[in-house]
Amino acid sequence: xxxxxxxxxxxxxxxxxxxxxxxxxxxxxxxxxxxxxxxxxxxxxxxxxxxxxxxxxxxxxxxxxxxxxxxxxxxxxxxxxxxxxxxxxxxxxxxxxxxxxxxxxxxxxxxxxxxxxxxxxxxxxxxxxxxxxxxxxxxxxxxxxxxxxxxxxxxxxxxxxxxxxxxxxxxxxxxxxxxxxxxxxxxxxxxxxxxxxxxxxxxxxxxxxxxxxxxxxxxxxxxxxxxxxxxxxxxxxxxxxxxxxxxxxxxxxxxxxxxxxxxxxxxxxxxxxxxxxxxxxxxxxxxxxxxxxxxxxxxxxxxxxxxxxxxxxxxxxxxxxxxxxxxxxxxxxxxxxxxxxxxxxxxxxxxxxxx
Ligand SMILES: Cc1cc2nc3c(=O)[nH]c(=O)nc-3n(C[C@H](O)[C@H](O)[C@H](O)COP(=O)(O)OP(=O)(O)OC[C@H]3O[C@@H](n4cnc5c(N)ncnc54)[C@H](O)[C@@H]3O)c2cc1C
Numbered sequence: 001x002x003x004x005x006x007x008x009x010x011x012x013x014x015x016x017x018x019x020x021x022x023x024x025x026x027x028x029x030x031x032x033x034x035x036x037x038x039x040x041x042x043x044x045x046x047x048x049x050x051x052x053x054x055x056x057x058x059x060x061x062x063x064x065x066x067x068x069x070x071x072x073x074x075x076x077x078x079x080x081x082x083x084x085x086x087x088x089x090x091x092x093x094x095x096x097x098x099x100x101x102x103x104x105x106x107x108x109x110x111x112x113x114x115x116x117x118x119x120x121x122x123x124x125x126x127x128x129x130x131x132x133x134x135x136x137x138x139x140x141x142x143x144x145x146x147x148x149x150x151x152x153x154x155x156x157x158x159x160x161x162x163x164x165x166x167x168x169x170x171x172x173x174x175x176x177x178x179x180x181x182x183x184x185x186x187x188x189x190x191x192x193x194x195x196x197x198x199x200x201x202x203x204x205x206x207x208x209x210x211x212x213x214x215x216x217x218x219x220x221x222x223x224x225x226x227x228x229x230x231x232x233x234x235x236x237x238x239x240x241x242x243x244x245x246x247x248x249x250x251x252x253x254x255x256x257x258x259x260x261x262x263x264x265x266x267x268x269x270x271x272x273x274x275x276x277x278x279x280x281x282x283x284x285x286x287x288x289x290x291x292x293x294x295x296x297x298x299x300x301x302x303x304x305x306x307x308x309x310x311x312x313x314x315x316x317x318x319x320x321x322x323x324x325x326x327x328x329x330x331x332x333x334x335x336x337x338x339x340x341x342x343x344x345x346x347x348x349x350x351x352x353x354x355x
Contacts, residue, residue: 010350183324195210251264271309
């Protein structure tokens with residue numbers, strides 16, 4: 001059975017790794033980037049704690065090792081049995097869509113000029129700007145997991161004033177209130193100025209125009225406020241929810257199309273999967289097993305969501321070698337150094353698997 005995976009990020013690469021254990025599957029990976037990247041470590045790349053080599057693994061030797069064919073191109077569209085790429089047409093029996101997400105700027109004026117750390121390229125550009133311009137005032141837009149971790153890293157490593165602007169009334173608005181309150185206090189103890197209940201109207205030359213009519217002057221803006229589906233997913237005429245590909249309980253959007261990772265809307269038994277590395281990896285492993293079952297003609301296993309929007313699971317780095325753990329309504333703060341050590345080990349061991 002010829003399985004074509006579109007996107008070699010956390011979900012796609014993990015799927016290839018796990019599916020390679022099943023010899024009856026012929027694996028093809030379509031991915032334009034030369035490396036697998038661990039996005040969870042971008043905030044530490046920004047502060048200079050880790051290097052590009054620490055947080056990436058080259059795709060070509062990995063694919064050679066596991067016997068998968070790598071097509072270093074961008075997929076453009078999907079036809080019956082064929083993925084259309086920039087220069088080639090790749091036939092499939094089953095396709096797995098794992099193209100992740102892209103930054104969402106919500107059409108806000110000037111926002112696309114802000115720095116982002118959604119991709120390695122963006123994170124490196126932001127780091128180069130910090131190194132060459134030594135900004136004194138940095139505004140981070142959005143206080144989700146990425147915004148919070150970035151603020152803590154920069155507060156620890158730079159002699160600059162760091163602001164975090166959040167439209168909702170608390171940081172980490174998608175997490176339980178106790179987590180928001182604890183992390184909010186930690187941010188303040190690190191010297192980060194937290195501005196909540198303020199929307200961003202525009203990014204101007206001199207700073208960030210806010211919904212209360214003021215302009216927050218700064219030398220650098222880092223946009224971390226939200227994601228949207230990749231352009232590939234946008235081009236597909238398949239069932240969707242809020243723009244994401246809507247899967248059934250077997251993580252399929254059609255009999256021959258599986259969807260995993262950030263680009264999937266996974267809702268099983270009333271639980272909506274969070275768009276996290278942890279869910280992406282679990283969905284990849286589950287799909288690798290189901291592909292083997294499909295090839296053997298045995299029934300597929302339904303997926304069970306672990307980290308759902310109403311019961312998140314996450315380890316959040318808060319700088320200075322500390323982190324907090326979130327498990328459903330529980331927020332585990334002690335021992336914060338041990339929690340950071342566990343997070344660090346998980347992130348680094350993800351990349352080591354592909355070396
Ligand atoms: C800064 C940051 C920090 C994060 N921290 C954490 C964390 O601490 N913990 C956690 O659990 N999660 C974290 N996340 C979220 C986590 O990284 C994502 O949920 C995870 O990467 C999703 O995996 P994915 O494979 O779906 O997407 P990605 O890892 O983004 O991979 C998608 C891949 O698809 C490729 N692609 C896109 N379009 C095409 C196309 N047309 N053709 C071919 N290939 C294509 C891309 O090049 C990319 O390699 C973080 C995210 C960011 C941005």
